[in-house]
Amino acid sequence: MNELVEVIGLTKVYEKKKLALDHINLTIPRGKIIGLLGPNGSGKSTLIKLINGLLVTTEGEILINGKRPGPESKSCVSYLPERTYFQGGMKVSELISYFADFYADFRPDRARQMLANLQIEETARLKTLSKGTKEKVQLIMVMSRDAQLYILDEPIAGVDPAARDYILRTIISNYNENATVLISTHLITDIEKVLDEVIFIRGGRVVLQDTVEHIRESRGKSVDAYFREVFAC
Amino acid sequence: MLGKLLKHEWRAVWKVPVLLIGILMITAVIAGGTFALPIWNSEWVGLPLSGVMLIMTFYFAMIAVSIGIMIYFAVRFYKNVFTDEGYLTNTLPVSARELLINKVITMSAWNLIGGIAIVLSIVVFVIIMILSLMPKTSSFARDLFREMAHIPELFDSPYMEGFQGFCASLLIMVLVGAFNSTMMVIGSITLGQQVRGHRVLGAVGAYFAISAVVQVINTVVMMPMMFTMFENARMDSPFPILTIFYLISSAISLLIAVGLYFLCEYLIGKRLELE
Known part of the structure; x- marks a missing residue:
């Protein structure tokens, strides 16, 4: 079974009948870095939250390794939300112990190495760190797992260009060849060089799923340029 | 996984209730100790009034512990499960049952500990008050223990x-x-x-x-x-x-x-x- 995630007829309607996803069908293979791209309000975050079991589907289903979102799928999905989500009172070292306790695939040594590379003290409390440093800590925790699926929601949005390069290097160098990385972002130029595939999503519908190579060959332009063409206002 | 959840939950929450209980015990000792001070027969009303204020502080500390622990855990539950922190809590590889049982056990236990601490603080207050009021030469303690021996009867x-x-x-x-x-x-x-x-x-x-x-x-x-x-x-x-x-x-x-x-x-x- 090469499919890691199967999304079948997925629909999500929020309160007041706001349609966020409209009968989406999608297959996410193993061993790829995939960009989930779309303008604001296109349904990217909704899809990500549904895969992580943080929202309830209105219709359709999601299968991760053949299982619906639940404790089993959560043990093989490493998720970086678009917000600061760790308890501010925790020390970085406590966070390492927390992740090590709950995720069998967490590698504390890898986390410590990355923290040392960025000169982040393990004794520091999260609330004393800057927003950018907190985001780096979050990414380190998420990428220090040997997960099958990494879902990164806007991982480079809030950090400076130098840190972006570090983050992208971290993503590329820390996932194994059987794992898939799903990255949602607006900053396509920065991330395009690491992507194998892209999924364009608009108005809750998938408008394109293709390899980066094929887009460049068939359209004769970069993914960023093609994105601007497809989503031109 | 429940054991791990409980371990991290207790590690995260113990400081606030222990601080509240510590303050309560200190106020119980101070309030009980006011009876030993030579302020109650003072002609200046300010002195006995300040004693009453200290005793009232103990009373309010008891209420603060009871309500404070409840509010602290309510806010923690809300933040930990339904706000940004929920993005971690709800993506842990644990079932909703384990998640909830962890919260229920911890919160119930601290409610109970808070209640026991309030009772203990009253005991501390009463003992110190009795000791403070008791004349040094009195045989009160001896009499008290002698009478307590009759309780089973x-x-x-x-x-x-x-x-x-x-x-x-x-x-x-x-x-x-x-x-x-x-x-x-x-x-x-x-x-x-x-x-x-x-x-x-x-x-x-x-x-x-x-x-x-x-x-x-x-x-x-x-x-x-x-x-x-x-x-x-x-x-x-x-x-x-x-x-x-x-x-x-x-x-x-x-x-x-x-x-x-x-x-x-x-x-x-x-x-x-x-x-």
Whole structure:
């Protein structure tokens, strides 16, 4: 079974009948870095939250390794939300112990190495760190797992260009060849060089799923340029 | 996984309630100690008044511990499960049941510890007050211990019939009460999440609504029973009646708490919406 995630007829309607996803069908293979791209309000975050079991589907289903979102799928999905989500009172070292306790695939040594590379003290409390440093800590925790699926929601949005390069290097160098990385972002130029595939999503519908190579060959332009063409206002 | 959840939950929460309890104990000692000060017969009203103020501080500290622990855990539950922190909590590879049981056990235990601490603080206050008021040459302590030796004889009195059963029912009521008050808070917050856009307001509304329903159930079930019991009771000992009263009250509380637990487990496990 090469499919890691199967999304079948997925629909999500929020309160007041706001349609966020409209009968989406999608297959996410193993061993790829995939960009989930779309303008604001296109349904990217909704899809990500549904895969992580943080929202309830209105219709359709999601299968991760053949299982619906639940404790089993959560043990093989490493998720970086678009917000600061760790308890501010925790020390970085406590966070390492927390992740090590709950995720069998967490590698504390890898986390410590990355923290040392960025000169982040393990004794520091999260609330004393800057927003950018907190985001780096979050990414380190998420990428220090040997997960099958990494879902990164806007991982480079809030950090400076130098840190972006570090983050992208971290993503590329820390996932194994059987794992898939799903990255949602607006900053396509920065991330395009690491992507194998892209999924364009608009108005809750998938408008394109293709390899980066094929887009460049068939359209004769970069993914960023093609994105601007497809989503031109 | 439940063991790990409990370990991290206790590690994260113990400081605040322990600080509150520590402050309570200090105020109990200070309030009790005021009786040893030569301020009570002072002609200047300010001195005895400041003594009264210190005793009042102890009184307010007891209320603060009781309410403070409840509010602290309510806020923590809300933040930890339904706000940004929920993105970590709800993506842990644990079931909704484990998640909820962890929260219920921790919160109930701290409710209980808070209650025990309040009782202990009263004991500390009373002991220090007695020691402060007791003249140095008095044989009060010796007399007190001599009298306490006669306490077992009291249980032979017909007025003390059923006292052991009453103590057991009281213990059951305290334990169930800690679970019930926890579920009232957790249930209200979880139900409040169904009111999209006004989740906190929804939680407050749910708390009052649940309290009202509980009150009605208690009144409907308890009142006729109370009248029947009092009519048929022998009036020499109040304990058998109180035992039955407490047991029925505990049973109602337990049923409500268990009902709220399963409702919360369903809502967190099947209807979670982190927006």
